Amino acid sequence: MSTVIKGGTIVTADLTYKADILIEGDTIARIGPDLSGDTVLDASGCYVMPGGIDPHVHLEMPFMGTYSTDDFESGTRAALAGGTTMVVDFCLPNPDQSLLEALSMWDNKSGRAHCDYSYHMAITWWGEQVFDEMATVVREKGINTFKHFMAYKGALMVQDDEMFASFQRCAELGAMPLVHAENGDVVADLSAKLLSAGNSGPEAHAYSRPPQVEGEATNRAIMIADMAGVPLYVVHTSCEESHEAIRRARQQGKRVYGEPLIQHLTLDESEYFDKDWDHAARRVMSPPFRNKAHQDSLWAGLASGSLQVVATDHCAFTTQQKRTGVGDFTKIPNGTGGLEDRLPMLWTHGVNTGRLTMNEFVAVTSTNIAKILNIYPKKGAVLAGADADLVVWDPEKEKTISAKSQQSAIDYNVFEGKSVKGLPRFTLSRGRVSVTDGEMTSREGHGRFVRREPYTAVNKALSTWKELTAPRKVERTGIPASGV
Ligand code: DUC
Ligand code: ZN
Numbered sequence: 001m002s003t004v005i006k007g008g009t010i011v012t013a014d015l016t017y018k019a020d021i022l023i024e025g026d027t028i029a030r031i032g033p034d035l036s037g038d039t040v041l042d043a044s045g046c047y048v049m050p051g052g053i054d055p056h057v058h059l060e061m062p063f064m065g066t067y068s069t070d071d072f073e074s075g076t077r078a079a080l081a082g083g084t085t086m087v088v089d090f091c092l093p094n095p096d097q098s099l100l101e102a103l104s105m106w107d108n109k110s111g112r113a114h115c116d117y118s119y120h121m122a123i124t125w126w127g128e129q130v131f132d133e134m135a136t137v138v139r140e141k142g143i144n145t146f147k148h149f150m151a152y153k154g155a156l157m158v159q160d161d162e163m164f165a166s167f168q169r170c171a172e173l174g175a176m177p178l179v180h181a182e183n184g185d186v187v188a189d190l191s192a193k194l195l196s197a198g199n200s201g202p203e204a205h206a207y208s209r210p211p212q213v214e215g216e217a218t219n220r221a222i223m224i225a226d227m228a229g230v231p232l233y234v235v236h237t238s239c240e241e242s243h244e245a246i247r248r249a250r251q252q253g254k255r256v257y258g259e260p261l262i263q264h265l266t267l268d269e270s271e272y273f274d275k276d277w278d279h280a281a282r283r284v285m286s287p288p289f290r291n292k293a294h295q296d297s298l299w300a301g302l303a304s305g306s307l308q309v310v311a312t313d314h315c316a317f318t319t320q321q322k323r324t325g326v327g328d329f330t331k332i333p334n335g336t337g338g339l340e341d342r343l344p345m346l347w348t349h350g351v352n353t354g355r356l357t358m359n360e361f362v363a364v365t366s367t368n369i370a371k372i373l374n375i376y377p378k379k380g381a382v383l384a385g386a387d388a389d390l391v392v393w394d395p396e397k398e399k400t401i402s403a404k405s406q407q408s409a410i411d412y413n414v415f416e417g418k419s420v421k422g423l424p425r426f427t428l429s430r431g432r433v434s435v436t437d438g439e440m441t442s443r444e445g446h447g448r449f450v451r452r453e454p455y456t457a458v459n460k461a462l463s464t465w466k467e468l469t470a471p472r473k474v475e476r477t478g479i480p481a482s483g484v
């Protein structure tokens with residue numbers, strides 16, 4: 001059984017041209033004029049692009065006393081509905097839990113995925129066991145990225161010595177560290193002060209996490225990565241302070257990547273102020289939404305290339321779950337959804353406004369992250385031999401976003417009422433037509449784990465610090481005594 005996508009215009013990160021695409025099994029077999037196949041998908045008037053890759057999602061994640069409500073089933077269904085064909089989730093070991101044990105828990109959940117997926121491994125504690133298991137995670141489990149939370153003090157947060165040790169271990173293994181960059185000590189202090197002064201509502205969440213906490217942590221992580229001689233990926237870059245640090249690092253030749261979220265690009269801090277409690281609490285996430293000047297900075301970064309990827313940090317909690325934080329904003333589960341809306345919102349506010357070209361749109365939603373994660377051109381490409389993860393994009397199709405018609409399992413949508421123009425006509429996951437004009441034909445369990453091999457050249461970061469220091473073997477001395 002073959003499928004041909006006919007009459008469309010192919011848009012990749014660097015080319016725009018008219019051609020048909022022949023799909024056999026899971027992959028693209030041929031690209032060219034006048035192809036035929038058993039099934040024909042009409043792409044006339046449409047752009048055919050690599051399916052979106054969302055490198056930042058939290059599906060059924062244990063967090064703040066509950067679990068995020070979208071799991072691998074509803075989350076990946078939402079992804080496909082919006083033209084995203086691969087997600088990368090975060091595997092979070094409990095304190096003292098083996099990384100491999102946590103991975104097997106994640107494998108139990110991800111079997112329900114409708115589209116392909118991978119994991120980042122989080123470093124939530126430090127010790128000899130973690131140091132050793134990191135090698136197995138990279139070499140045997142096919143995971144080449146490790147996440148570090150610089151916030152969530154007393155829970156997920158790692159200390160600087162642990163982060164430095166882990167970054168050095170990443171460098172040895174050909175892996176890349178990721179950071180959630182917020183100064184967790186300052187956040188904890190500001191939160192306590194706000195609460196004791198009687199500020200308990202969701203707007204206080206934003207006051208407790210000003211842009212400076214993000215800028216400081218981003219700078220710190222960049223410097224620590226430089227000393228470890230390893231590239232760095234900064235998740236959910238939300239403000240100019242963080243973007244400025246990334247920009248400067250890149251100008252200095254450091255491989256540092258920044259990832260704005262579609263929420264931060266299109267929703268601002270006014271969502272927290274003079275709004276009913278539920279409205280504001282539903283939008284509580286970390287980092288919080290910022291003002292319009294920060295949004296301009298993020299858009300400029302995408303256009304100029306100083307920021308490379310648009311993600312969602314999809315971490316969806318119901319209104320009921322959010323209400324755990326009535327009377328104490330620090331107990332509102334942090335997180336917002338966006339998986340289904342990332343591509344349509346970015347197209348509407350990026351391509352339709354002229355802020356991004358179509359090719360830049362493909363770069364920041366798919367191709368750049370495929371390269372960064374070392375899965376290009378299996379993913380993120382329209383090439384013979386690549387996985388047939390494709391979206392046939394109808395630039396004329398419009399809708400108003402509403403929780404009533406979404407795939408996500410929660411009872412609201414942070415983009416409720418927003419109009420989008422530009423939506424999938426078809427979404428294909430490894431050749432399987434999974435969405436046709438909003439109609440779901442995806443299959444639970446179709447998704448497969450995507451292995452990501454260690455980096456080679458990319459790990460030779462341009463660290464000046466290493467050159468100034470006597471060569472040394474990192475090995476186990478990287479483990480701080482306090483962490484063992
Ligand atoms: N931020 C959120 O808002 N939710 C999940 C984790 C995070 O860092
Ligand atoms: Zn985060």
Ligand code: ZN
Nearest residue numbers: 275276278279
């Ligand atoms: Zn409201």
Ligand code: ZN
Nearest residue numbers: 056057058313
């Ligand atoms: Zn996250």
